[in-house]
Amino acid sequence: METDQTTADQVYSTDDPIVEIRDAAVTYDDGESYVLDHVSIDLDRGEILGVVGESGSGKSMLASSLLDAVPSPGRLMGKITYRPDGDEPVDVLDLEKDELRSLRWEEISMVFQGAMNSFNPTMPIRTHFEETLKAHDADVPEGIDRAEELLEDLHLEPERILDSYPHELSGGMQQRALIALSLVLEPDVLVMDEPTAALDLLMQRSILMLLSDLQEKYNLTMVFITHDLPLVAALADRMAIMYAFRLIEIGETRDIVENAAHPYTRALLNSTPNLNAPLSEMRPIEGQSPAPINMPSGCAYHPRCPLASEECRTDVPDYHDVAPDHGSACYHWRESYDEVPLVYEDSLGGTAGGESR
Template sequence: MSIRDLSVSFDLERGESRVLNSVDVDIKRGEILGVVGESGSGKSMFASALLDAVPEPGLTFGEIEYYPERGGTVDVLEQTEEGLRQMRWEDVAMVFQGAMDSWNPTMTIGDHFEETLKAHGEPKQEGMDRARQLISDVYLSPERILNAYPHELSGGMKQRALIALSLILEPEVLVMDEPTAALDLLMQRSIIALLSELREQYNLTMVFITHDLELASGLADRIAVMYAFEFCEIGSAETIIHDGHHPYTRALINSTPNLNTPVDEMEPIEGESPDPVNVPPGCSYHPRCPLSEEICVDVDPEMYETDADDGSGVTNRAACHFWEDVPEEIPLHIEGVRYDE
C-alpha cells in the first residue's frame, strides 16, 4: 500500500480537530508494520483510515493506493460503497479495537463464519472447510469453537477465533488495532507468536497497532512511532528499540515499565499529549522535549534520514532538528527486552 498525505479531521464546535495529520508511508507486501504511540495519539484513526472506515462525521483526505496481488491499483478513498464492502474482508481485513467483545451473543461462532461467507457470496461448504482449517491454525478445536457461543470462550480464545474469522475471505492485508489488549502477558505473547506464523503461512501483510513498543518489536519488521497525530519516527524494529533518533521514541522506551526496573529508574514522560484542536506549532513535541530550542517552536521538522540503510534494507527517518544529538543527549536507561530474544 502506498499512503500519501493521509489526514483525518473532525469539525468540532471549538475548531477543526485534526486527529491524523499528513501521514506518508509505503507498506511492502509481506511486511509487518507496527504503529506505536501514547493513548490518543491517532493510532486508531490511522487504522480506520486505511480502510476508509473513519467514524462519521470524520473526513479522510489524502491518497491510499492498494496494489493487490491480482494486479492493478485500488484507490481506496475513491471506492463506491460496494467497492469498499468488497475490499474490506476480501483484500484488507481489520480487527478493530475491542472487537473481542463484538461477537453477537445470540449467535454461535460458527454462525458468524457462515454469515460472513454468505454476505460475500462465498460457497458455504468450501468456506466452512477453510474456517475449520483457520481455527486449527490458531490452535483451537474447530468442532468445539464453531458450536460455542461467545460467552463460553475465554478472552484469548475469542481473540484467536476473531483472527481466524478475519482471515476467512483470504485477505492479503490484515490491520489489527490493539489485538492483544485486555489479555494477560502469556496470552499476548502467544498471540504474537501466532501472528508471526500466520504471516508466513498465508503470506500476509500486517499493520499492527499497539501502545506497547516492546510487543510491537517482537513482531514487526518496521515500527512507526506516532506522536500528536503524525509519524515522528519510522525505522526497522531493531533501530527503533536500540537506536531511535527522535526524543519521543527514546522517552517512550525509558517510560516503559519492565519487571526488572527499579521504580526510581522509571521515567514517565512529563507533560500531556496534545489536544488535536490545539497542536503546538513547530515541532509538536517541543513543549515536552528536553532538547527543545527556538527552531523547534518555529519550524516543523522534516523527516530526516537518520541512517540510510542499517543492512535490513530499511531507511530510518526521524522528525527532529537535532536527530544527530539525540542518542547521546537522551540515553536509554531501560534496555528494551524484545519478546523474541
C-alpha cells in the same frame, strides 16, 4: 554519518508496496484541526509494520483510513492506493459502496480493539463465520473448512470454538477466534488495532508468536497498532512511531529499538514496562499529548521535550536520515542519544542505547 533532510515520501517509500498512503488527513471540523495530520507511508508487501504511540495519537484513525472506514462525520482526505499482486492499482477513496464492501474483509481485513465487543453475544461463533461468508457471496462449506484450519493454526479446537457462544470463551480464545474470522476470506492485508490490549502479558506474547506463524504460512501483510513498543518489537519488521496525529519516526525494528533518534521514541521505550526491564527503571513521560483543537506550534512534542529549542517551538521539523530507511522528524536527533539515554535491555537481544552518529 552525514544526514540530509528529506521528504516523507522518500523516507517511507518501499520497493514493492501493497498499500501506498499519501498525505492522508482526517478532520471533523472542516480542516481547523486534524485527528490524522497528513501522513505518508508505504506498506511493503509481506511485511509486518508496527504502528506505535500513546492513546490518542492517531493510530486507530490511521488504521481506519486504510479501509476508508473513518467514523462519520469525519472526512478523510489524501490518497490511499491498494496494489493487489498482478492486478491494477485500486484508489481506495474513489470506490463505490459495493466495491468498498468487497475490499473490506476480502482484500484488507481488520481486527478491532476488544474481541468481546466484536461478537454478537446471541449468536454462536459458527454463525459469525457463516454470515460473513454469505455477505461476501463465498462458498460457506469451503469457508467453514478454512475457518477450522485457521482455528487449528491458532491452537484452538475448531468444533468447540465454532459451537460456543462468545461468553463461553476466555478473552484469549475470543481474540484468536476474531483473528480467524478476519482471515476467513483470505485477505492480503490484515490490520490489527490493539488486538492484545485486554490480555495478560503472557497471552499477548503467545498471540504474537501465533501471528508470526500465520503471516509466514499465508504470506500476509500486517499492520499491528499498539501503544506497547517493546511488545511489537518481537513481531514487526519495521516500526512507525506516531505522536500528535503525525508520524515522527520510522525505521527497521532493530534500528528503532537500538538507535531510536526521536526524543519521544526514546522516552516511549523508557516508559513501557516489559519482561526485560525492572519496573524501577521505567520512566514516565512528563506532561500530556496535545488535543487536536489545542496543537502547539512547531514540533508538537516540544512542550514535553528536554531538547526543545526556539526552532522547535516555531517550525515543524522535516525528516532527517538517521540510517538507511530510518527517518526521524527532529532537529536534535543527534543530541537525543546522550540527552535521553535508554535504560533497558531490549527484547531482541543486546543492550539498547544507541550511539552518537
